[in-house]
Amino acid sequence: MTDRKVRVRFAPSPTGALHIGGVRTALYNYLYAKKHGGDLLLRIEDTDSNRFVPGAEDYIIESFRWLGIKFDEGVGIGGDHAPYRQSERREIYKKYVDQLLNDGHAYIAFDTPEELEAMRAATPNFQYDARTRNQGKNSLTLSKEEVEKRIAAGEKYVVRVKIEPNEDVEVDDMVRGKVVINSNVLDDKVLYKAADELPTYHLANIVDDHLMEISHVIRGEEWLPSAPLHVLLYRYLGWADTMPQFAHLPLLLKPEGNGKLSKRDGDRLGFPVFPLRWVDPKTGDVSTGYREEGYLPEAVVNFLALMGWNPGNDQEIFSLDQLVDAFSFEHVSKAGARFDYKKAMWFNHEYLINKSDADVAALFMPILAEKNIKCDVAAAEKIVSMVKGRLNFPKDLWEETSFFFERPTEYDEKSLKKRWKPESREILTNLMDILARIDDFTSKNMEDVVMKWIEANGYNTGTVMNSFRITIVGAAKGPHMFDVIEVLGKEETIDRVRIALEKIKD
């Protein structure tokens, strides 16, 4: 289409925590920009003064910092097109509002909310448009003098776009192809509110995208119905030849039931819908985040990328750079995607498994510190290497390793019932003697000695090992037994068996 530089933007409203769907939109913007050597900008769309929430902007910036999605320009970074906060761009919008007014593509309207309400009530399917605007109090129906008088008197007004009727407007969408709709179904949307001297989304969005030289608008599907309006605005403003290309992304849907993914789904099913923990400043409500739940940022990115896009083959594990390489709109799906939080857990599991023992140990150390347990890094790495495969989250580490640090206080009943045999007591008593005589207390050596002993006595390996395991671990679970007792050491191992034999009733 155009050979100009790819410049895309993520433009959230600071109305609360950043929704995970917004994160995905930003991610796709990032992937497309980087794939084509372009820029990604962060713009804050705070044109609704009523919905502004303090802290939301910092939250957004911190979220992307954590996820590793870097912006090239925008709020918090700066750039040639500053300011990037719409509330700081009032004068800029005013200029284009006037241009639209002068060119007859917009008009001033004085109708109060109550009057509009009445009009809506009076006619079914009412919308403010070419057929009905003659019923309103606006600069098309009022005399010039009257309009000026009202404005001079300080009456609050609004500027509406004047949609030309009966015209097919075509939106060329990168994921959906051509979408055509007739301008008759478009209404004369409010573009500007004199009350707070701010534009609405529609105008601000077009003006900023034009001024910031945005080449592609990649946003959620909820914007598809207003895309024709945007196309018209580019035309009315005389910017049709540099209009960006549109791509409307499928929405993230509830894991079950109908509708789009919401915070409530996360609360109900137990998964985060926000990247970071968020405390609502008004209500004090606390929402957990992916970061706080122990998700790895690279796992979140990978999972999100695959909700609505696929590489066209069976590959599932992608680094951010690999995603950049593979991304294309040809493989963005059109239908909304049910949010698969179980798959998200699996991705985290995969990333955890593939981390080095040293990296997982680094996640383990703070947990140990919190429990007031002294453990050097080398030992932590060794322990972690044994349990890495069974983790979904770092917080599972304690559950999987606590027996290395604390003697069992009780013995799992199910395990006892299934694995404790009448001969267990006698076998373990003898095993204590065997272990006591081993000088080389390493896993491999002990395995050799003990297995030979088992064979020589004609014991059942399962009976011996499982009974032994229960006395050491407290249940029929955990890594290779000899690896466990190597870490524990001879004295501790024998103590545990002895104590267990005292406590366990046959």
Place this chain on the structure above:
RNA sequence: GGCGGAUUAGUGUAGAGGCCUAGCACGCGACCCUCUCACGGUUGAGACUCGGGUUCGAAUCCCGGAUCCGCUACCA
């Protein structure tokens, strides 16, 4: 209601007229591995929304119904 979008197993998806006896992954079940739990490997159940066309042939193209999603604010 109006307008737009969508529709492959429970979920995410592959599939762009014959390669489809519809592939992969998550989840679920079984088996193998094994001293247990995991990991890993093998494997099972499980889908083309429904009707009509077009075609020698349709998951793939066309039309219609159904369902779902979104929009329909001086919110984004």
